[in-house]
Each structure stands twice: as structure tokens, then as C-alpha cells.
Amino acid sequence: MELSKFSVGNEGREVFWNAENFEGLLFAFTAVAMAIFAYGIYRRWQMWTAIGKPEVRNDQIKERIKLLLKNGLFQIKTFRDIYPGIMHGLILFGFIGLLFGAAFDATEFHVGEPYGFPFLIGKFYLIFSFLMEVFGLFVLAGVFMALDRRYITKPERLGYKGEPDNTPDDAIVLLLLGGIILTGFVIEALRIHVTNPPWEVWSFAGYTLAKAFAGVDNNTARILHKVMWWTHTFMALGFIAYIPYSRLVHMITTPANHFMASLKPVGNIEPIRDFETAESFGAGQxxxxxxxxxxxxxxxxxxxxxxxxxxxxxxxxxxxxxxxxxxxxxxxxxxxxxxxxxxxxxxxxxxxxxxxxxxxxxxxxxxxxxxxxxxxxxxxxxxxxxxxxxxxxxxxxxxxxxxxxxxEADFAPELQLTYRNMENNSNPWGVGSHLRADWAKELGVKTLAEDPNVEYLFYVGCSGSFDERGKKVSMAFAKILQTAGVSFGILGTEEGCCGDSAMRGGNEYLSQTLMQTNIEVMNGYGVKKIICTCPHGYNTLKKDYPHFGGNYEVYHHTEIIANLIAAGKISLKKPVDGMFTYHDSCFLGRYNNIYDQPRKILAAIPGMKLAEMDRKLDKSFCCGAGGARMWMEEHDGERINNMRTDQAIAVNATNIAVACPFCLTMLTDGIKAREKEEKMASLDIAEVVWRAMGLEEEKPSADVCAPTE
Ligand code: SF4
Ligand code: SF4
The missing domain is CATH 1.10.1060 (Fumarate Reductase Iron-sulfur Protein; Chain B, domain 2)
Structure with missing residues (x-):
């Protein structure tokens, strides 16, 4: 019904209709519920503050308020997953709307009416009534969606290894929420049934439900109303009291956690500073x-x-x-x-x-x-x-x-060997460090010792220096830089392992030693700009080296290549064959938000056919090598690299383009494990670009041969 069709007058409702004598009791019960709530929060506060070392998370208040609004109020992170996001959004926004409604009601009752300026009347009351119905239905819909997910659809992620991880608390919370709304609609329907004001059509849910009580006489309806009113009241007060003792505590802790989120670079690991004095390192308790x-x-x-x-x-x-x-x-x-x-x-x-x-x-x-x-x-x-x-x-x-x-010095033997190799030769394989720059010998790449006045240091990294496939990537990239006339040099045998694997594998002492050694050399040459082909080196040089006095502009080679293409410094003229897919490296994508540059490069290559895998961009599936897993055996379950290879096979890719030497190794192994070497290859973007530049010698090496079907 249109608002204009009403003769709008003093529409409004009595807040304590049929419950006029219950006001005192209601306040008493509310006080009890609030006391239980307050005690619960006090206990929780004691527990929150009982354990843990100091850490500052109340700095940069403006940034923190933005995070609170973005993720706490507007639920941006939650909405990234659309169905559960909508489910949660319906409950949250419906709930907030109803809270405001209750506050309006209370203000009207205690201030507006007694002091002669009632405001829940006329058009405003009609709109208010309508919105309250909408918010109530929001919550109800959200609760049904949640019940469906927890108890009927049961997605894997609401459990562990196929077993749902539901607790009684989950059911109690959902039943309380649903119960509050349903009883709210019933008491509204009973009131409308008895009082029957025409404008209550705006309370459309209660108005419709009132028809279900058509045969009920007014006395019975009033008694039923009282019973439901108290049921509703106890549920609502029980809900408040239950918050600190149940999963509902997330109504407080989750927004607080958004507010206190880390403002450090993504993936930051705070360095250990007290090696000289501490008796224990890391977190054992x-x-x-x-x-x-x-x-x-x-x-x-x-x-x-x-x-x-x-x-x-x-x-x-x-x-x-x-x-x-x-x-x-x-x-x-x-x-x-x-x-x-x-x-x-x-x-x-x-x-x-x-x-x-x-x-x-x-x-x-x-x-x-x-x-x-x-x-x-x-x-x-x-x-x-x-x-x-x-x-x-x-x-x-x-x-x-x-x-x-x-x-405890208690960790996998293969990792112990890796760390020993890093200690002795500054690389995980233990290859003699004097061989680090051999890949560059035929290319005439200068070291900084020979010419320190270059614009960029090409930090090659261990894979790019010692691994056979990695060396080919280094060569392809160095040739691209040379062709584009970029001024660069390498550290040669003065370069050491970046320290990423040692750090993420828990050997912070070794990683700091490696980082500090590199920083000494780089600072000695006055290095300002660095390019890495390895996202692990890139990430750690960019974010961890500043902890120890290594402050540089760090670029990933895909950023540099994308810029060279955009500036017309290199031209891509030779078409490539086959179907490509691009695998996002975690340390490039999620850690550093580099998603576009590799795709732009591939899109610029003539003949490029690119099929995206389902798991891509920020939802990309890891190759399995990060966090020092590159150097460890994978004993349990399926191999992660094989699963990622399957995802590439599923989109009929014949080439998996990567931008990380670890991913290159893992996916090359995956292709072998799936016996697809004849039809599939894994290539670094630098290799693809070098080929597309048409300057490559006509005989490509067998293991990087781009296949044709
Ligand atoms: S840590 Fe908890 S809140 Fe965060 S995504 Fe996992 S289950 Fe959800
Ligand atoms: S492997 Fe699992 S637990 Fe570790 S960072 Fe990735 S998602 Fe998190």
C-alpha cells in the first residue's frame, strides 16, 4: 500500500502494550543479564591480558579505524566469499537495524512520549515499522542459511577431514537468534490481531502472521501474547548474557582484531633481537x-x-x-x-x-x-x-x-642438511660458492666489483645461480636486460643466499647471518635498486632487509619486463605456440600484490593463448615450495605440486608460465609425475619473453621446449 493512500495522523504503537505491569520486572531481568555479560567480559579481559609478551597494536589510529570500518562494519573481507558473506551480512545488518529500532523504541517510551514530543508517529512510524520487518526477515533468512550450511549442506570447511566440527554452542546461538526474531513476529502478530489498526499493514510480516490467529478470541490472544512476550524477552536477555561465554564473543573480538590487524608489510616476521641473552627462542609455550x-x-x-x-x-x-x-x-x-x-x-x-x-x-x-x-x-x-x-x-x-x-634443535634431517649447506656455501645445495656466477660467464655480465656504477643490481639468488633450470632463467633475463640497454650488474661470488628459506623454516639465526652478509656487500657498493627473478628473494630483500639496515628499491623481474615492454624498449614479434596458463607465485601475488604485470607481459606476446586456472590471483594454489618446504620431503597425502599441475592440465594448458624458480622446479616435477613431459612444459616468463623477442638461438633446449600439439 502506498504511503500517500493513508490518512497519516497519530499512527504509532504503545511500546508496552499488554505488558504495562512488566516494566519493573523487565528492568530487573535486564540488569541481571547485563551483570552476567559484564562479569563475562571482565573474566575474558583477565584472560586476554594474562598471557603474552608486549606488542603495540594501538598506533596509527586512523589506519586502524579504517580497517575497523572496512572489515568490521562493512564486512569487506567476509563478502569476498559471496554466499557465506551474504549469510553473515544478513544476520549482522539485520541485527544492527533491529538494535537501532530497539533504541528508537526505548527513547520514544522514556523520553519522547513522557516529555511530549513523540516521534515514532505518522509517516516516520510507518517507515520505521516497515524497516523493522525487513531487518527481522534479514536475520531470519541469515539464520536459515547458516542452519542449512551447518546441518544440511555441511561444506568441508565447516569441519575437519570430512567430520563437521559443530558444537552445541553453534546450535544454541542460531536457535537463540532465530527464536528472538520468530517470537518477535508472533508477539507483533498477536498485538495486531487484537488492536487491528489499519496502518499496521506496514508491519507486513506481523500483519500477515496475524491472519493465522483469525479464530482466536482476544482474551486468549492477550494471554498468548504475554507468554510469547516473556519468551522473547528471556531469549533476548539470554542472548546478551551468553555473549562472553560463547562463540558470540566474536561480536567483540573480531572487530577488535580487525582494528588491531598488523600494519606491517604482508608476511612480516618480527626478527629475534636477543640472541645474545635469551635462553629460549621462538614460541614453545x-x-x-x-x-x-x-x-x-x-x-x-x-x-x-x-x-x-x-x-x-x-x-x-x-x-x-x-x-x-x-x-x-x-x-x-x-x-x-x-x-x-x-x-x-x-x-x-x-x-x-x-x-x-x-x-x-x-x-x-x-x-x-x-x-x-x-x-x-x-x-x-x-x-x-x-x-x-x-x-x-x-x-x-x-x-x-x-x-x-x-x-630444541629438533627438526627434519633434510632441513638440517640444507641449513649446513647454507652455512658452508651460502646456498641450500651446498654447491661451491665460487661457482655462483658461472652462469653469467658467456654473457659478459659485469660484477659490481668490476663496475659499481650500474643502475640496478641483479640479485640472482641461489636457484638462478646453481639450479640448471634456474640458470637458464637468469640467462634469459640478463639477455633481455642487455637487449633493452638496461644498466645492471651482479654481485658474482660476493652474493649469498637471501635467507628466506632459513627464516621461514625457523632458523632465524642463520637467516639473519645471511641477510647481514649480503647487506654488508650491497651497502659497500652503494646499491640502491635491485631486481630479483625469485619472489622469495624479492620479498625478503624488500621487507626483511630493512630490519638490518638494508634499504633498497626492490623490483621483481616481471615488473621490469612489463615496464620495458610498455616503454617500447623490447619488442615481442615471434608468436608462441600452445595454450598457456599462468601460475601465481604466493610470494609475488598474495605477499606483494603483483598479479597484473605477469599477465600484461603474456598478453603482449603475439599468438598468446591464455587460460586461467580456477584457483588464481589471490586464491591461487601454492606450488608447495614456500616456507622452506622446497627443501623438505612431502610424506603425507598428495603432493601439492602434482595437484597444481592437475589444475593446469584441467584447463588444457601446454605451458605453465611462472615467475618464480621454486614454482618452476615444483611444476616441472609435477609435469614429470603426471608423465606429461611430451605435451607440457613449465617456463619462466623471462624465457617466454626472450623467445618472443625472436633473438633466441634456433635450438631450444629439450627440457624447456614449448610443445605444439
Ligand atoms: S582463522 Fe578462524 S576466522 Fe579466520 S578464516 Fe580460519 S576459521 Fe575463519
Ligand atoms: S600452507 Fe596453509 S597454514 Fe600455511 S600459510 Fe598456506 S594456508 Fe596458511
């Missing part, structure tokens, strides 16, 4: 984390977004980022009250008494978090990129690895 790292787990909603694209989980390993967070939370729930009580007791004792901490009942690393889980992580950053609560999984995993490596 909850107390070794910062308070924010501990708080994180209380913001987890068990939505499973992180698990949904975790290569370790999807390939059948024990690791699930959701499970890691939940296991840490369970352990925290067990341990935090004991520690909080110990601190309180010490506080009551004489000043200066150190609290006697309760002994840990479990080893956090090894029992709470299984070692298979810990070492399965590729640091691919999928979990952190997609977590709807801004939880930071990767630094926790690296900190626990640091504990195993540096404090």
Missing part, C-alpha cells in the same frame, strides 16, 4: 607469543575460509589453519584462567612478588600443535589473506618452528 598473537585465536569464528584454500590441508596433510587456531584457543581457555589467578594472587601478596606460574600441562609445540601440522605449512599466506577475522596464522607457525630449530 603460549607465554612466548605476544598478547596479540594469543588474543587472535579468540576472534576465530570457525568459518573455515582459511582451510578452504590451504594447500597443506587440501593435499591431505594434518595441517588446517583453522584447527591450529582452534587448538591454540582451547589450550588458552584451559591455561589462561590459571595464569590469571596466579597473577591475581601475586598481586595480593607483597609488592614485587613474582607470580608463580602454573606449570604447563602440555607441550604447546608437539602436543597442542602436532609437528606434522607445524612443518606442513608452505607460508603461502592464503589463510591470512582470506581470514574474515584478520587472524595472523603464519607468524605463529614460524615462531613455533623457531622454537623447534633454535631452542
Amino acid at each position: 603460549l607465554e612466548d607469543f605476544t598478547w596479540k598473537q594469543v588474543f587472535d585465536s579468540d576472534a576465530c569464528t570457525r568459518c573455515g575460509r582459511c582451510q578452504d584454500g590451504c594447500p597443506a590441508y587440501l593435499s591431505g596433510k594434518a595441517l588446517s589453519p583453522k584447527k591450529v587456531v582452534q587448538d591454540l584457543k582451547t589450550y588458552w581457555l584451559e591455561r589462561a584462567p590459571m595464569i590469571a589467578a596466579a597473577k591475581k594472587a601475586a598481586g595480593k601478596a607483597a609488592e614485587g612478588t613474582a607470580p608463580e606460574m602454573p606449570a604447563a600441562t602440555k607441550a604447546m609445540v608437539g602436543e597442542v600443535i602436532d609437528l606434522h601440522e607445524l612443518w606442513a605449512c608452505t607460508n603461502c599466506m592464503y589463510c591470512m589473506e582470506h581470514c574474515s577475522s584478520s587472524i595472523e596464522h603464519v607468524p605463529k607457525i614460524v615462531n613455533m618452528r623457531q622454537y623447534k630449530v633454535l631452542t
Whole structure:
């Protein structure tokens, strides 16, 4: 019905209709509910502040408020996954709308009416009534969608290894929410049934439901209304009281976690600074984390977004980022009250008494978090990129690895060998470091020792220097730079391992040693701009080296090549054959937001046919080599690189273009494992470009041969 068709007058409703005498009781029950809520928050606060080292997360307030609005209020991260995003959005926005409605109602009742300026009347009341119905239906629809997902559709990510991880709490929360709305509609319908004002057609849900009570006499309706009114009231108050003791606590912790999200570069691992004095390194117990790292787990909603694209989980390993967070939370729930009580007791004792901490009942690393889980992580950053609560999984995993490596010296033998090789020859294979620049001998590439006045340092990295495939990429890229007339040089035998694998594999001491050695050399030559072909080197030089005085402009070779093409410095004239697909490297894409440049380069190549894999861009599937996994055996489940190769095969690719030497190795191995060497190849973008420039010698090497069908 159109608003204009009403003779709008004093439409409005009595707030305590049929419940006039209950006002006092309602306030008493509300006070009880609020007290239970406040006590719960107080207890939770004690637990949040009981454990963890200091960490500043209240700086840069403007940035933090933006994050709070973006992800806490407008739910941008949640909406990235459309169906669950809508589900959550309906509940949240419906709920917020109803809260505002309740506030309006209360203001009208306690201020507007008594002081002679009622405002919930006339047109405003009609619109208000209409909106309240819409918000109520929003919540109801969201609750039904959630019930369907949890108990009927049961997507894998709402469980672990095929078993749903529902708890009674999930059902209680959904039933409470649904119950509050349904009883709200019923009491509205009963009121409309008895009072029957024509304008209540604007309360369309209650108005329609009122027809169901057509045969009910007014007295019975009034009694029913009272019963439903109290049911509704107890559910709503129970909901408030339940918040701090249930998953509903995420209404507080998740927005807080968005506000306190890391503002450091993506993937940042805080360096250990106290090697000289500390007795233990990394995180062996909850107390070794910062308070924010501990708080994180209380913001987890068990939505499973992180698990949904975790290569370790999807390939059948024990690791699930959701499970890691939940296991840490369970352990925290067990341990935090004991520690909080110990601190309180010490506080009551004489000043200066150190609290006697309760002994840990479990080893956090090894029992709470299984070692298979810990070492399965590729640091691919999928979990952190997609977590709807801004939880930071990767630094926790690296900190626990640091504990195993540096404090307990207990880690995989193959990683021990890798670290020894890095220590002795500054590369993971242990090849003599004097051979590092041999790939460049025939190209006439100068070292900085020969000419320090070049514009760019080409930091080649270990793969580009020693691995046979990697060396071909280095050569292709160096030839591109030479052809384009770019001024560059290399460090030659003065270059060392970048330190990324050592750092992400928990050997922070070794990684710092490697970084500092490189920084000394680079700073000695006054290096300002660096190009890397390896995203691991690129990421660590750009983000970790500044921690130790290495401040450079760092570029990835795809950025440089894309610029050279755009500037007309290189021309691509020779068409390529076959179907290409591009595999996004995690350390290039999710870590550094470089998605466009590689695609632009490929698009500029004549004859390029490009098919995107389903898992692409920020949802790309890791090759399996990050986080030092490159140097470790993969014992459990399916091999991640083979799964990624299957995804390329699924789009009929004959060439997998990559921009990372680790990905190149992993996907080349995947192609071999799938026995597709005759039909498929993996190529670095530099190799594809060099070929398309048409300057390549006519005899391509067998293993990089672009196949034709
Ligand atoms: S970083 Fe990647 S592999 Fe590690 S837990 Fe997160 S999603 Fe899984
Ligand atoms: S860690 Fe984040 S993405 Fe994973 S289940 Fe918890 S809230 Fe969801």
C-alpha cells in the first residue's frame, strides 16, 4: 500500500502494550543479564591480558579505524566469499537495524512520549515499522542459511577431514537468534490481531502472521501474547548474557582484531633481537607469543575460509589453519584462567612478588600443535589473506618452528642438511660458492666489483645461480636486460643466499647471518635498486632487509619486463605456440600484490593463448615450495605440486608460465609425475619473453621446449 493512500495522523504503537505491569520486572531481568555479560567480559579481559609478551597494536589510529570500518562494519573481507558473506551480512545488518529500532523504541517510551514530543508517529512510524520487518526477515533468512550450511549442506570447511566440527554452542546461538526474531513476529502478530489498526499493514510480516490467529478470541490472544512476550524477552536477555561465554564473543573480538590487524608489510616476521641473552627462542609455550598473537585465536569464528584454500590441508596433510587456531584457543581457555589467578594472587601478596606460574600441562609445540601440522605449512599466506577475522596464522607457525630449530634443535634431517649447506656455501645445495656466477660467464655480465656504477643490481639468488633450470632463467633475463640497454650488474661470488628459506623454516639465526652478509656487500657498493627473478628473494630483500639496515628499491623481474615492454624498449614479434596458463607465485601475488604485470607481459606476446586456472590471483594454489618446504620431503597425502599441475592440465594448458624458480622446479616435477613431459612444459616468463623477442638461438633446449600439439 502506498504511503500517500493513508490518512497519516497519530499512527504509532504503545511500546508496552499488554505488558504495562512488566516494566519493573523487565528492568530487573535486564540488569541481571547485563551483570552476567559484564562479569563475562571482565573474566575474558583477565584472560586476554594474562598471557603474552608486549606488542603495540594501538598506533596509527586512523589506519586502524579504517580497517575497523572496512572489515568490521562493512564486512569487506567476509563478502569476498559471496554466499557465506551474504549469510553473515544478513544476520549482522539485520541485527544492527533491529538494535537501532530497539533504541528508537526505548527513547520514544522514556523520553519522547513522557516529555511530549513523540516521534515514532505518522509517516516516520510507518517507515520505521516497515524497516523493522525487513531487518527481522534479514536475520531470519541469515539464520536459515547458516542452519542449512551447518546441518544440511555441511561444506568441508565447516569441519575437519570430512567430520563437521559443530558444537552445541553453534546450535544454541542460531536457535537463540532465530527464536528472538520468530517470537518477535508472533508477539507483533498477536498485538495486531487484537488492536487491528489499519496502518499496521506496514508491519507486513506481523500483519500477515496475524491472519493465522483469525479464530482466536482476544482474551486468549492477550494471554498468548504475554507468554510469547516473556519468551522473547528471556531469549533476548539470554542472548546478551551468553555473549562472553560463547562463540558470540566474536561480536567483540573480531572487530577488535580487525582494528588491531598488523600494519606491517604482508608476511612480516618480527626478527629475534636477543640472541645474545635469551635462553629460549621462538614460541614453545603460549607465554612466548605476544598478547596479540594469543588474543587472535579468540576472534576465530570457525568459518573455515582459511582451510578452504590451504594447500597443506587440501593435499591431505594434518595441517588446517583453522584447527591450529582452534587448538591454540582451547589450550588458552584451559591455561589462561590459571595464569590469571596466579597473577591475581601475586598481586595480593607483597609488592614485587613474582607470580608463580602454573606449570604447563602440555607441550604447546608437539602436543597442542602436532609437528606434522607445524612443518606442513608452505607460508603461502592464503589463510591470512582470506581470514574474515584478520587472524595472523603464519607468524605463529614460524615462531613455533623457531622454537623447534633454535631452542630444541629438533627438526627434519633434510632441513638440517640444507641449513649446513647454507652455512658452508651460502646456498641450500651446498654447491661451491665460487661457482655462483658461472652462469653469467658467456654473457659478459659485469660484477659490481668490476663496475659499481650500474643502475640496478641483479640479485640472482641461489636457484638462478646453481639450479640448471634456474640458470637458464637468469640467462634469459640478463639477455633481455642487455637487449633493452638496461644498466645492471651482479654481485658474482660476493652474493649469498637471501635467507628466506632459513627464516621461514625457523632458523632465524642463520637467516639473519645471511641477510647481514649480503647487506654488508650491497651497502659497500652503494646499491640502491635491485631486481630479483625469485619472489622469495624479492620479498625478503624488500621487507626483511630493512630490519638490518638494508634499504633498497626492490623490483621483481616481471615488473621490469612489463615496464620495458610498455616503454617500447623490447619488442615481442615471434608468436608462441600452445595454450598457456599462468601460475601465481604466493610470494609475488598474495605477499606483494603483483598479479597484473605477469599477465600484461603474456598478453603482449603475439599468438598468446591464455587460460586461467580456477584457483588464481589471490586464491591461487601454492606450488608447495614456500616456507622452506622446497627443501623438505612431502610424506603425507598428495603432493601439492602434482595437484597444481592437475589444475593446469584441467584447463588444457601446454605451458605453465611462472615467475618464480621454486614454482618452476615444483611444476616441472609435477609435469614429470603426471608423465606429461611430451605435451607440457613449465617456463619462466623471462624465457617466454626472450623467445618472443625472436633473438633466441634456433635450438631450444629439450627440457624447456614449448610443445605444439
Ligand atoms: S600459510 Fe598456506 S600452507 Fe600455511 S597454514 Fe596458511 S594456508 Fe596453509
Ligand atoms: S582463522 Fe579466520 S578464516 Fe580460519 S576459521 Fe578462524 S576466522 Fe575463519
